Amino acid sequence: xxxxxxxxxxxxxxxxxxxxxxxxxxxxxxxxxxxxxxxxxxxxxxxxxxxxxxxxxxxxxxxxxxxxxxxxxxxxxxxxxxxxxxxxxxxxxxxxxxxxxxxxxxxxxxxxxxxxxxxxxxxxxxxxxxxxxxxxxxxxxxxxxxxxxxxxxxxxxxxxxxxxxxxxxxxxxxxxxxxxxxxxxxxxxxxxxxxxxxxxxxxxxxxxxxxxxxxxxxxxxxxxxxxxxxxxxxxxxxxxxxxxxxxxxxxxxxxxxxxxxxxxxxxxxxxxxxxxxxxxxxxxxxxxxxxxxxxxxxxxxxxxxxxxxxxxxxxxxxxxxxxxxxxxxxxxxxxxxxxxxxxxxxxxxxxxxxxxxxxxxxxxxxxxxxxxxxxxxxxxxxxxxxxxxxxxxxxxxxxxxxxxxxxxxxxxxxxxxxxxxxxxxxxxxxxxxxxxxxxxxxxxxxxxxxxxxxxxxxxxxxxxxxxxxxxxxxxxxxxxxxxxxxxx
Numbered sequence: 033x034x035x036x037x038x039x040x041x042x043x044x045x046x047x048x049x050x051x052x053x054x055x056x057x058x059x060x061x062x063x064x065x066x067x068x069x070x071x072x073x074x075x076x077x078x079x080x081x082x083x084x085x086x087x088x089x090x091x092x093x094x095x096x097x098x099x100x101x102x103x104x105x106x107x108x109x110x111x112x113x114x115x116x117x118x119x120x121x122x123x124x125x126x127x128x129x130x131x132x133x134x135x136x137x138x139x140x141x142x143x144x145x146x147x148x149x150x151x152x153x154x155x156x157x158x159x160x161x162x163x164x165x166x167x168x169x170x171x172x173x174x175x176x177x178x179x180x181x182x183x184x185x186x187x188x189x190x191x192x193x194x195x196x197x198x199x200x201x202x203x204x205x206x207x208x209x210x211x212x213x214x215x216x217x218x219x220x221x222x223x224x225x226x227x228x229x230x231x232x233x234x235x236x237x238x239x240x241x242x243x244x245x246x247x248x249x250x251x252x253x254x255x256x257x258x259x260x261x262x263x264x265x266x267x268x269x270x271x272x273x274x275x276x277x278x279x280x281x282x283x284x285x286x287x288x289x290x291x292x293x294x295x296x297x298x299x300x301x302x303x304x305x306x307x308x309x310x311x312x313x314x315x316x317x318x319x320x321x322x323x324x325x326x327x328x329x330x331x332x333x334x335x336x337x338x339x340x341x342x343x344x345x346x347x348x349x350x351x352x353x354x355x356x357x358x359x360x361x362x363x364x365x366x367x368x369x370x371x372x373x374x375x376x377x378x379x380x381x382x383x384x385x386x387x388x389x390x391x392x393x394x395x396x397x398x399x400x401x402x403x404x405x406x407x408x409x410x411x412x413x414x415x416x417x418x419x420x421x422x423x424x425x426x427x428x429x430x431x432x433x434x435x436x437x438x439x440x441x442x443x444x445x446x447x448x449x450x451x452x453x454x455x456x457x458x459x460x461x462x463x464x465x466x467x468x469x470x471x472x473x474x475x476x477x478x479x480x481x482x483x484x485x486x487x488x489x490x491x492x493x494x495x496x497x498x499x500x501x502x503x504x505x506x507x508x509x510x511x512x513x514x515x516x517x518x519x520x
Contacts, residue, residue, distance in 0.1 A: 065227055066246050071510040072231045073247040075254060079132040080226065085255050086125040087219065089262070091212070093118040098208060102171045106273050115170075116266035122163055124262055126450065129156050138501035141232045142487035151222050153484045158215045160450065165207035168197050173274040177425045179203075179408070180416055184309070188469025189477065192313035198413070201406035239506050240513035274428055279398070279411065282420035283389035287368040290389060291382040293418040295358055297322035298340075298381075302417040309469055314413065321410055326397040327381065330388050339377035339384070346377075354378045 071077060093114050097105045104111040133156065136142065142149035168179045182197040197203055234241060283290040296302035297318040305318040324340065331338045343351060358378035361371070366379070368387060374380040388394045398410050415421040454476055461467040487493055496502065508514040 064246070064248065065230065067243050068231050068246045069233050069241045070244050070512050071241060071506065073244070073250060074510050076131070076135045076505055076510075077231060078251050078254070079128050079135065080223070081251055082255060082258050083125060083128050083132065084219070084223070085258065086121050086128065086262075087215075089121040089259070090118060090125065093121065094208065094212075102169075106171050112270060112273065113266060116269075116271040117262060118166075119271040120262045120265040120269075122166060123265075124258065126159055126163060126448075129159055130450065135505055136232075138496055138504050139232070139506065140235060140493075140496050140502065142493070143235045144232055145225070145229070146487040148222065148225055149487050150484055151218055151225075153480070153486075155215060155218045155222065156483075157480055158211055158218070162207060162211045162215065163448070165197075165203050165211065168203045169200065169207055170271075170273070172276050173424060173428060174272075174430065176276055176408075176412060176415070176421060177430045180412055180421060183313075184469050185473055187307075187309040187313050188471075189473040190470070192309070196313070196407075196409065198409040199404070199407040201404050204406070234502075234506060236502065236506075239502070239511070241511060242513060277415060277421060277424045278392075279389050279395040279414060280392040282415060282418055283386050283394075286418070286420060286423075287386050287390070288362040288365045289418055289420070291362045291368055291386045292359060293414065294323060294382040294385045295355060295362070295378060296417065297414070298378075299355055304413045304417050314409075321401055322398070322414060323381070323385065325401060326388070326394055327385055329397055330384060330393075336384065337373075337380075339381040343377040343381065351378075358382060 068077070096114055097111070097118065100111060105115040106112070133152065136149065136152070164178070164182055168175050168182060179197040183192065186192045186195045186197065195202070195206070279290075293302065297305065300306070300318055302318055304314050307314045327340055328338075330336065343354060346354065354376050355378050357376055361376075361379055362368075362382065368383045371379050371383045372387060374383065385394065395411060398414065399405065399408070402408075402410055412421070454472065457475060458472055461471070482489070482492075506514075
């Protein structure tokens, strides 16, 4: 029976009330694709929807993490779960992007929709950048290792002035605002084009197909399976957290190496002081930042003799001799605690700074020299110069070249496989004197340009068709018409 309209008190008819969510459902249905090629209901041709799903999961979990902050997402059980869901949703998003790329490459989808291919390529690059920035914000040793490695890459590309992964405030801006806005814009544009023009139909006349209704029920089930898989991975393979390395820890475990680092910062022979890439992003005086400013504070508070002033009062030849003797002393594991009042001012100064670092008083002073408390450039560069960061990375299974720069720790399969080619290139070119991060970055950028403009490159664009890669996804298992033809 049809629903009857009800009458109000004034006698006018009142239509039955719609469910609360009906308008939202109507909007969603209006944006969905309803007719697809006969193979279009298969998993490989509905990946775009699952990408939208994972993007939504990432947005929701990301907002939750921003609301509660690093302490919550690193050190509480619920926060760790949300961080793990965020990580594995990102892993799923990247993996689905690559599968989507392979499908469109194999079926030469770019033949009919070149703009779609270019938008997708730009989205892939943004997703990889977003993943890298995300790991840099995790907050522990993983972030420190990845931020240091990523800074070398950006510096090699000549973009270190604009993108400094060691500056957590800047990275947060890129990860939480700039990249997501760009990515969301491209996603909307990409989907709008697909909705208006429909899924790609075969460019080959020998591939039969017919237009059928989209099976949204099957699609929803797959969405549930994918989300369930992400949740299982998040619970079983929780995102690991290793506390960040501090200068205090480095000075306590390796006092002599730390003292030698202070000396190298003083005489401008450290890795930071001599850092040269396509640009020189570390133009600050390592003597001022790492020695003079914090040591001056130490002298004022402790009332100790200022050994730096004593050292600088000597002539250049005598200074060099004292510094050489100090390097030799600490190189032979000379005691730090027994040399804070050494007759050699270089030894005394480095020893006092090391003791200050062991007690945890040095790093806060160093951090306070930064314009922003979120900028960790000074701290991380010191840890890099001392060798402590690399040692901690190796001890925790991070920083292994052949596994990629972006590492999230155990389990091993959560390493970022898409960086393997880049890192194999790093290993292969390690012995070439003139080859650096600039060359590696240039090769990576050129490969991205090749991917972006692939539909327009003669010869290359014909490779998928010549290799008949379309048969991987257009075959009797995916196209009903081919099965019928085979039966005849």
